[in-house]
Amino acid sequence: xxxxxxxxxxxxxxxxxxxxxxxxxxxxxxxxxxxxxxxxxxxxxxxxxxxxxxxxxxxxxxxxxxxxxxxxxxxxxxxxxxxxxxxxxxxxxxxxxxxxxxxxxxxxxxxxxxxxxxxxxxxxxxxxxxxxxxxxxxxxxxxxxxxxxxxxxxxxxxxxxxxxxxxxxxxxxxxxxxxxxxxxxxxxxxxxxxxxxxxxxxxxxxxxxxxxxxxxxxxxxxxxxxxxxxxxxxxxxxxxxxxxxxxxxxxxxxxxxxxxxxxxxxxxxxxxxxxxxxxxxxxxxx
Amino acid sequence: xxxxxxxxxxxxxxxxxxxxxxxxxxxxxxxxxxxxxxxxxxxxxxxxxxxxxxxxxxxxxxxxxxxxxxxxxxxxxxxxxxxxxxxxxxxxxxxxxxxxxxxxxxxxxxxxxxxxxxxxxxxxxxxxxxxxxxxxxxxxxxxxxxxxxxxxxxxxxxxxxxxxxxxxxxxxxxxxxxxxxxxxxxxxxxxxxxxxxxxxxxxxxxxxxxxxxxxxxxxxxxxxxxxxxxxxxxxxxxxxxxxxxxxxxxxxxxxxxxxxxxxxxxxxxxxxxxxxxxxxxxxxxxxxxxxxxxxxxxxxxxxxxxxxxxxxxxxxxxxxxxxxxxxxxxxxxxxxxx
Numbered sequence: 352x353x354x355x356x357x358x359x360x361x362x363x364x365x366x367x368x369x370x371x372x373x374x375x376x377x378x379x380x381x382x383x384x385x386x387x388x389x390x391x392x393x394x395x396x397x398x399x400x401x402x403x404x405x406x407x408x409x410x411x412x413x414x415x416x417x418x419x420x421x422x423x424x425x426x427x428x429x430x431x432x433x434x435x436x437x438x439x440x441x442x443x444x445x446x447x448x449x450x451x452x453x454x455x456x457x458x459x460x461x462x463x464x465x466x467x468x469x470x471x472x473x474x475x476x477x478x479x480x481x482x483x484x485x486x487x488x489x490x491x492x493x494x495x496x497x498x499x500x501x502x503x504x505x506x507x508x509x510x511x512x513x514x515x516x517x518x519x520x521x522x523x524x525x526x527x528x529x530x531x532x533x534x535x536x537x538x539x540x541x542x543x544x545x546x547x548x549x550x551x552x553x554x555x556x557x558x559x560x561x562x563x564x565x566x567x568x569x570x571x572x573x574x575x576x577x578x579x580x581x582x583x584x585x586x587x588x589x590x591x592x593x594x595x596x597x598x599x600x601x602x603x604x605x606x607x608x609x610x611x612x613x614x615x616x617x618x619x620x621x622x623x624x625x626x627x628x629x630x631x632x633x634x635x636x637x
Numbered sequence: 638x639x640x641x642x643x644x645x646x647x648x649x650x651x652x653x654x655x656x657x658x659x660x661x662x663x664x665x666x667x668x669x670x671x672x673x674x675x676x677x678x679x680x681x682x683x684x685x686x687x688x689x690x691x692x693x694x695x696x697x698x699x700x701x702x703x704x705x706x707x708x709x710x711x712x713x714x715x716x717x718x719x720x721x722x723x724x725x726x727x728x729x730x731x732x733x734x735x736x737x738x739x740x741x742x743x744x745x746x747x748x749x750x751x752x753x754x755x756x757x758x759x760x761x762x763x764x765x766x767x768x769x770x771x772x773x774x775x776x777x778x779x780x781x782x783x784x785x786x787x788x789x790x791x792x793x794x795x796x797x798x799x800x801x802x803x804x805x806x807x808x809x810x811x812x813x814x815x816x817x818x819x820x821x822x823x824x825x826x827x828x829x830x831x832x833x834x835x836x837x838x839x840x841x842x843x844x845x846x847x848x849x850x851x852x853x854x855x856x857x858x859x860x861x862x863x864x865x866x867x868x869x870x871x872x873x874x875x876x877x878x879x880x881x882x883x884x885x886x887x888x889x890x891x892x893x894x895x896x897x898x899x900x901x902x903x904x905x906x907x908x909x910x911x912x913x914x915x916x917x918x919x920x921x922x923x924x925x926x927x928x929x930x931x932x933x934x935x936x937x938x939x940x941x942x943x944x945x946x947x948x949x950x951x952x953x954x955x956x957x958x959x960x961x962x963x964x965x966x967x968x969x970x971x972x973x974x975x
Contacts, residue, residue, distance in 0.1 A: 375882075376882060377882060377883070377885075378879045378880075378881075378882030378883035378884075379883075380879070382874075382875065382876060382879060383873075384768070384769070384872070384873045384874050384925070385768050385842075385874075386842045386874065386876055461763075461764050461765025462764065462765070463764075464764035464765060464922070465764035466838075467836075467837060467838020467839060467893070468838040469838075470764065470838070470839060470840075471838070471839065471840040471876070471878075474840075474842070479768060480764065480765045480766065480767070480768065481765065482765060482766075482767055484767035484768075484769070484770075484771070484774070485767055485768050488767075488768065488769060
């Protein structure tokens with residue numbers, strides 16, 4: 352006993368899907384100049400939504416601190432060890448909670464682009480190789496960009512070091528923000544440290560696979576691909592008040608001490624927000 | 638804009654040399670076009686005067702000053718091997734030839750500009766490279782292939798020359814991958830393979846320069862040269878997978894290990910000679926170049942962006958695919974006009 356309207360609806364869905372698949376097979380879709388493929392990003396979005404809502408039960412604070420239009424630099428703490436889910440969840444939070452949702456680019460560690468499949472997956476969902484030239488260009492095009500100033504030091508740190516924000520490199524992101532007059536939004540992500548608790552590294556596997564390091568977690572690589580399943584920790588993402596740098600003038604990016612001061616100030620803001628967030632989150636998994 | 642006067646096109650028998658000579662022949666600012674090459678051009682160049690000479694031979698330093706050029710355009714750099722330019726001779730032609738030509742230019746009195754048709758290979762390609770190289774990013778990545786080192790070396794000679802002669806406007810044009818109807822190069826032959834091998838798990842971002850723009854930009858730079866390097870690149874980029882889908886080709890991903898050997902063999906089959914290594918790196922990581930200098934300083938308006946060039950290439954190939962229909966599932970979809 353089915354309603355006739357429902358059947359038509361169903362047939363329409365099938366036809367739309369077929370049309371879309373055929374169109375994509377024929378190459379009729381859009382890619383931007385960095386290789387970001389909006390249709391592809393939309394297609395994988397339900398998976399991120401599931402992780403966001405059910406798996407990690409992400410709580411978000413201050414998402415409206417991210418400017419709704421124009422350039423913005425989001426500087427966050429980094430963790431994950433295997434896959435940068437923190438970047439993905441920040442992007443999902445902006446898409447789902449922000450009054451003016453938009454896609455956010457992320458600067459991705461260079462070696463990700465040397466890994467088969469990972470390289471083009473990252474690119475299609477909005478990842479761009481981390482270098483000042485790309486950051487400058489993206490901000491110049493008024494895009495919101497996520498950066499992880501800790502880089503690999505934060506991403507690959509052992510579980511015992513969790514929630515301790517590492518050194519912020521050379522402060523290159525502050526330089527670019529000063530040059531391009533972009534506001535910096537510090538972001539604190541709580542929860543990503545527990546998804547793959549990194550207990551150690553396997554040097555043999557790293558050498559065999561050519562990856563810079565292969566982490567050992569309670570499940571990986573013991574359980575093989577199943578070990579890539581992230582643990583269902585509870586997440587909390589806090590977007591802090593944006594720091595306006597437009598008052599510093601054009602030559603400010605060459606002032607090393609200013610760059611280091613700002614970079615250290617942002618690092619401390621993120622660190623404090625992490626401690627606050629940890630208290631507010633309470634239990635890591637329940 | 639000053640009058641251009643007498644233009645000497647070195648390497649006039651190459652595709653771009655001939656095209657440039659023809660384009661300049663129609664320009665009223667150009668009083669005379671003289672072409673130099675080792676063999677006469679395969680096509681009729683109208684009013685262009687042809688002089689047979691080899692730039693690898695020191696005699697060039699007696700011939701060139703006698704022609705009293707206002708502008709010298711060097712189209713003789715081989716960006717990929719050709720029928721009468723085998724890969725063995727690549728280094729000789731590119732490096733030694735350029736060196737001899739620069740030496741000859743020293744002896745020319747009243748030379749106003751020197752334009753060189755170089756290559757974007759000097760930027761290299763790497764996983765963490767900038768999405769769009771600007772002109773000041775040359776040699777940031779190590780030059781790994783023989784061809785890249787050759788380009789690096791000849792750009793070094795060129796920079797030296799430009800420094801010694803501030804009165805001459807020295808312009809180095811860096812060209813990328815070209816496609817277009819009537820053009821034949823190893824990359825186009827690669828795209829025309831019945832089954833196109835790719836590197837499994839990699840989908841490079843490529844920029845495709847349409848041959849119309851390649852000639853147009855070269856002519857624009859000859860008429861209005863600027864100092865230093867200029868990227869000749871289209872807007873945007875297109876991924877290899879999308880390019881293959883648009884042109885209805887079937888891609889087969891080769892796993893690492895096999896890919897290296899296969900690409901070397903395919904490279905020599907397609908006539909890329911010693912440059913299959915360059916192709917392999919490019920088809921793994923891709924490359925993009927920023928074209929702001931070309932558009933704003935030389936003032937050339939590009940006719941095609943990367944996607945446009947890919948579509949034009951696919952459309953012009955349609956005649957061939959009507960006789961030999963591609964088994965790619967995208968082809969019937971397109972011919973049905975969805």
